[in-house]
Amino acid sequence: MTHASPLDRIAAADVAAVLERVGGADLAARGAITIISVDAVREKVGERWERNRGAVWxxxxxxxxxxxxxxxxxxRIGDTDxxxxxxSEHGAASQAVALxxxxxxxxxFLGEAKPSHLKLRTVTDITGDELRCxxxxxxxxAVARRTEDAPDSPHRLGIDPREEARRNPASFVTANGARLRIDFSLEHLISLRHQVTAALRVEPSVTDEASGRVFAARQLIKLSDDELEQIDQATMTYGSLFLPAGQDRARTPLILPASFRTMMARKGRGMLIAAAGQAPDLARSGLLVELNDVDRGTPPGRLIEVVGLLRTLTRGVFVRGGLSxxxxxxxxGARLAGVTMDVADLTGDASKLAASLLDFGRQARGLAPxxxxxGLPSEDYFAVADVAGMTHxxxxxxxxxxARSAA
Known part of the structure; x- marks a missing residue:
């Protein structure tokens, strides 16, 4: 969230030129360009600043x-800025690293970092030789450092809890008469290098209400196209609550899982557009899609085509991979933003889980940034994931x- 203050303007022709070469306008739209100030250090040293500023720099x-x-x-764009x-990171995660x-x-230099001394700005636009902040x-x-969801989380600023409760859980009746309930959780995708929340991810859990059986991920892909589409629609309807809004460049990006079979159809991609409402630019800067049923039988040419279409609508595409x-x-060759693996079904065997992480890391190396x-059971496995070559x-x-029921 930004303060409601007037835009600053910084004349920085050399910096603007460098930023343009790396897609500066896109980075600014994603909240990935931050300016920090060490004014507090200059104020502390006073007249000795001219002599000591080289050491500070x-x-x-x-x-x-x-x-x-x-x-x-x-x-450096000034004496203290x-x-x-x-x-490598965007939005709240990049700003958390700058902080x-x-x-x-x-x-x-000062022995402490007082809140009043923490001066940061985000670059919102690059116009000619000028940066607007x-x-x-x-x-x-600082909330990007948190790794858990909570009712008081700033990630939930502006979200009506009654509307959230209305969308979670969702349910529908299948063609054979079974009623399926979809419960959602919100996961923090942590950057292992920076230890900050790089994105929020919606995770649907599907239950057969009559038997109480919870579907494993490998069982969901056996559902019909229509049933998968209804699960994806409910996921997007719920997840749209957490899309970055307006000029809020501190809001964390959102990952929505969806079936590749749903996204192959124009109707499925239209669901994404509808989830962004009247602000398609928000989807292009703050939404990623995770295709969760791609396997060895998926035609590579069709995958490249669908990923290309989704990249025009969103910030990027992840694909969930298997271990076979x-x-x-x-x-x-699909130009993916990320490759993921889900280990929720492996958490009962610690040694098998660790071996799977190492195997997947080897297979996925070089496929995506x-x-x-x-699906990890705890943060205890983050170190293993890091060694395996995982980034998040x-x-x-x-x-x-x-959680609501328990309360």
């Missing part, structure tokens, strides 16, 4: 080198409806 640069990855950009453009760098710099609230940015031999081969594991990980929580 050098320390900031070391902190940047520690936290940023190849492809990310940092640039530093610009950070992250291509961490600023906190470390202030703590090093809005002040950020560090209290809201050559299961990821259809994904090559993000390689993520979801998520813990599977209970459906939010279960």
């Amino acid at each position: 050098a320390y900031v640069q070391r902190r940047m080198g520690e936290h940023l990855q190849p492809g990310d950009i940092f640039h 530093f610009l950070i453009a992250m291509t 961490r760098i600023l906190e470390e710099v202030l703590t090093h 809005v002040t950020l609230d560090p209290r809201v940015i 031999k050559d299961a990821l081969e259809p994904l090559r 993000a390689v993520a594991v979801q 990980a998520a813990v599977r929580g209970a459906p939010l409806t279960a």
Whole structure:
């Protein structure tokens, strides 16, 4: 969330030119360009600033080198202002990294990082030789460090709890008369490098109401196209509550799982457009789709076509992969934003789970910028995921409806 303050304008022709070469306008739209200020250090040293500022600049640069990855950009744009453009993370996650760098710099020179000293802005637009910025609230940015969903989470700012309860759970009756209930949980996809929430992910859990049987992921793909479409529709209807809104560049991106069979059809892709309402730009900057039923039998050409269509509507596409031999081969050349694996069905055997993570990491290497594991029983497995080459990980929580019932 940004403060309702006037836009700042910074004349920075050299920086604007560099940003344009790496898609600066797109990075700005995603909230990935942040400016931090070390004014508090200059105020503390007073007249000694001119003599000591070189050491401050050098320390900031070391902190940047520690936290940023190849492809990310940092640039000093004034005596105390530093610009950070992250291509590896976006929105709240990139701003949380910038906040961490600023906190470390202030703590090093001042002994602490007081909230009043945490000055950050996000670049909202690059016009000619000028950067336009809005002040950020560090209290809201800090929420990206949280790894669990909670009723008081700033991720839920502006969301009517009654409307959320109306959409969760959802239910429908299948062609053979069975009533299926869909309960949703909200997972935090954690950047393993930066230890911040890079995205929120909606996880549907499907139950046969008559028997109480919960469908495993491998069982869902056996449902009919119409049944999968109804599950996807309910997921999008619920998930649309959490789409970034307006100019809120601190809101975390959203991942919605959907069936590849649904997304192959124009009607299915139309559901995505409807979920974004009257603001398709929000979907292009804040929504990712995870195709969850791609396997060795999926025609690679058809996958590339569907991913290409979805990339025009959203920020990018993830595909959930399997562990069988050559299961990821259809994904090559599809220009994916990420590849995921779901281990919820493996959590009863710790050694098998760890081995599966290592195997998947080897198979998925080089397929996409993000390689993520979801469905983990706890954060204890994050270290194994990191060693396996994963970039992101998520813990599977209970459906939010279960939490409401317990309360």
